[in-house]
Amino acid sequence: MSYAEYSTPHHQTRFSAEFFNTITLADVEGLFQNDILPHVLLRDSVTKWNLDRTVPSAIAEIVVAAGEEIPCYHDLRPIFETPEKAFYNEGMSSLCLQIGKQQIVRYHFSKLRLIVNYNNHEYNLLVAKRLLDRVHDSNLLSPNLIAELKLNRFAEPLAGFKVTETPLYTLGSLLHERWVLEDVLNARAEFLYFRRAVPFQHQDAEPSFLFLPTSFFNDGRTLMNKADALYSAKIIAMRERIRSGGFDSLGFISWTADHYSAICKILSLTSSTATLFNVPLPKISSTFFDGHSLDSGISHRLRAEIDQSWPDRSVGKI
Known part of the structure; x- marks a missing residue:
């Protein structure tokens, strides 16, 4: 098995690349309302890390749970290039992190991908939610149009842009302009x-x-x-x-x-x-x-x- 196959999450797993490509604005709203999103820890929360040959089997080691505390992108950045080399050269299959002084967690390499994906989209999800809140509060659209808007995919390209594909969630960045x-x-x-x-x-x-x-x-x-x-x-x-x-x-x-x-x-x-x-x-x-x-x-x-x-x-x- 190649490292790409081993480290790629199942396409139906929450926070996989396919997940962010297919969810709608209504799904984004549900993520916030149902407290499904994880909590990204502050920078430098990861104090130690190492790779291990143990293949994770527990669900908590493979998927990101609702409300789970996960490392921030900055803490994971020094680790990115190491797993693939260690997978081929030493048979390493998991990542162990020490968070703070006492907490030890083990991640399947596919979960590492999920965590990185969420870090990349954390702000995008937030601005999409703010966009929906503004649409609701300002009465800019009728209820029928709001329902139709929510059926659009979170990352769907905006119509009318021929040169570049601008995702729908980027509209949220205009709220304070x-x-x-x-x-x-x-x-x-x-x-x-x-x-x-x-x-x-x-x-x-x-x-x-x-x-x-x-x-x-x-x-x-x-x-x-x-x-x-x-x-x-x-x-x-x-x-x-x-x-x-x-x-x-x-x-x-x-x-x-x-x-x-x-x-x-x-x-x-x-x-x-x-x-x-x-x-x-x-x-x-x-x-x-x-x-x-x-x-x-x-x-x-x-x-x-x-x-x-x-x-x-x-x-x-x-």
């Missing part, structure tokens, strides 16, 4: 805009509905604070679009100090709208709209679509 919230809002706004724009393609005309992302007004706010700043290409294009009169409704998102405002119709520029930017109303009118007022209403169909995509249009902290 504040810019992600802005990107999500802008993506939903873009989706709303394109959904409205599709019918106009058949008419060879520009869409009658404009929706501006947060970056538009962030750029505008910066320019307003500079007396001699030139208007950006986006603002110039916006003014020309409004001057053309080829639309009947406009919406935009503003982001100010963690507060997002989604305004989905403008009958006229009012003082409440100006307050959002902390600049005088005439300056907003002259900079973005060149004096043109927006006095058209929104159709019932558009209103329904906006309510569906943006159920809460009031200023709120996210």
Whole structure:
């Protein structure tokens, strides 16, 4: 028997390579809820180690039990290359570790693989669990979509990445990135805009509905604070679009100090709208709209679509 065969865990064993390739997000949630995961010991917990010819037969020497204390990756790293050479040259079949001053444990070489696999995925499991917690707590998805999400494999590649396969669990690393919230809002706004724009393609005309992302007004706010700043290409294009009169409704998102405002119709520029930017109303009118007022209403169909995509249009902290 080769060392690879001897040291490779059965594919159905918990924490084997196949285990991490096949478990779903629902399985990950169950691992935490049922306290199945082991506990990784602190660095330098392994004080001594040696190899032995005894072939382990006890279950505790072959698999990782729920809640078991296991060495960390750093403590195992000096041992990695030794077992294979000793297996062929000296017939060694197990690893004995002294943990702390008194505890002695014996591992089958296949269990050593399991422990290394878990160390490699400990953080990935944690961020996947945090991702699920965030999805549940924030009401980002309906219960049906959450159930569908949980059916996806833990390490399943994200759709849309052609160059590299990015595992699903990596989404959890974005939870503390504040810019992600802005990107999500802008993506939903873009989706709303394109959904409205599709019918106009058949008419060879520009869409009658404009929706501006947060970056538009962030750029505008910066320019307003500079007396001699030139208007950006986006603002110039916006003014020309409004001057053309080829639309009947406009919406935009503003982001100010963690507060997002989604305004989905403008009958006229009012003082409440100006307050959002902390600049005088005439300056907003002259900079973005060149004096043109927006006095058209929104159709019932558009209103329904906006309510569906943006159920809460009031200023709120996210």
